[in-house]
Amino acid sequence: MTTSNDRPPEVRHSPVMLHRCLELLGPALGAPGAVVVDCTLGLGGHSEALLDGFPSARLIGLDRDPQALRLAGERLARFGDRATLVPAVYDELPDVLARLGVPGVAGVLFDLGVSSMQLDEDERGFSYARDAPLDMRMDQTGGPSAADVLNTYPPGELVRVLRAYGEEKFARKIVEAVVRRRANAPFTTSAELVALIREALPQAAKRTGGNPAKRTFQALRIEVNGELTVLERAMPAAVDALAVGGRIAVLSYHSLEDRLVKRVLAAGAAHTAPPELPVIPEQYQPRLRLLTRGAEQASEEEVQANRRAAPARLRAAERVREAG
Structure with a gap:
């Protein structure tokens, strides 16, 4: 008998809000060699779609779960050296990029919370x-x-x-x-x-x-x-890792995650000038441009097909300026 654990990853896992994530990240991933980081690799559904959808892009996938890395590695093996999978928690992003010699990235994706694989395995x-x-x-x-x-x-x-x-x-x-x-x-x-x-x-x-x-x-x-503690470190690090024109998309599944993500992105999209300045100098201008109005949710059709999409909240932003 075939159990849920025996099924291939593409059957076991339906990536949440996949097309919208690709739409938000896509404008940054067209240049040859553009690097996109999937900070929560899981079973590799989002990563596979990114590599298929943007043939000139390279992917770095992070996950702390050895089994997820193994299964995602099998799924992404056909992409060869375009996919680099790293055993790491996502707040280790700066160290990972430094080790790989990547000074800045074009895209970052977070799909937070517990993965389908972890939920399905008793x-x-x-x-x-x-x-x-x-x-x-x-x-x-x-x-x-x-x-x-x-x-x-x-x-x-x-x-x-x-x-x-x-x-x-x-x-x-x-x-x-x-x-x-x-x-x-x-x-x-x-x-x-x-x-x-x-x-x-x-x-x-x-x-x-x-x-x-x-x-x-x-x-x-x-x-x-340590999910929220890790996320508190990872979100600013991910924004810092973006090159100008790079984009970040974050899927959250409960209000605590979403509030933290909202706070970091909103801070990046606000100017930092003292209130008494009549004109805002360049060094105080926002670093980010928000790409979503509030948090977007999955469509009714997607939720009917995949109940795990129901609580998802998606926020995204684009890096528009270097740090002051």
Whole structure:
């Protein structure tokens, strides 16, 4: 029998808002040798389309997940040396470009959050819909798992994680239940945590908003992988890496990511002159031009075909000036 893990990457993964990403990045990728960086390679769907759509471009693909790098490498092998895949977290972009001798890039793409592969593989523990070990590490070769966080963090720190990263209103109730449970036996599986959350929350909270565990799972995943901390470093680094005329496109999947992306792009698109200056000198002019009005969303047709596109928010900008 064929499982979801046996299917080829192009069947397992539908790249979100693919045509719009290509449309936004495309004007920067026509020159021979233009370099585009896929900071979240995953199964390589966006990267494959970029290489197919812009035959003179070269791609650098980053991912911290060894399995993703292997599968994407198989998918992109037909492009030969036009695709360079690097095991790295996306805030390591400046170091990667320095090692490869690339002074500036024409395009940068981020497709944030958890990948289709990680959601589909039960042993990764990302999904609250299936019982699995509480892992949630994007790179399983090291670092604490979600179970380690639940079983060892002080109560106050757990409350902070659930509130800050899951925007969970009932963080204290959930953590109180976690602390009582872990005093008797450590958490090991996702089903144990889902059951505890269902018991801890008020009835009214369980009747709306989908699975009541989703906010806690999001918070644990972000904490385990340091996602927001990494993104806070990666976004300014990506803007700095763009050559003039280069473009950046970012797909976010929850409000915390989207707010951070919006803040960095909006800051780059604003002038930095003191308010008393009647004329804004060149060195204070914006570095970026926004390419989207707010955050764009997937069409109804795409969401019907791919439910994982539903929460996606896309923002993009173009580099219009060197740093002052």
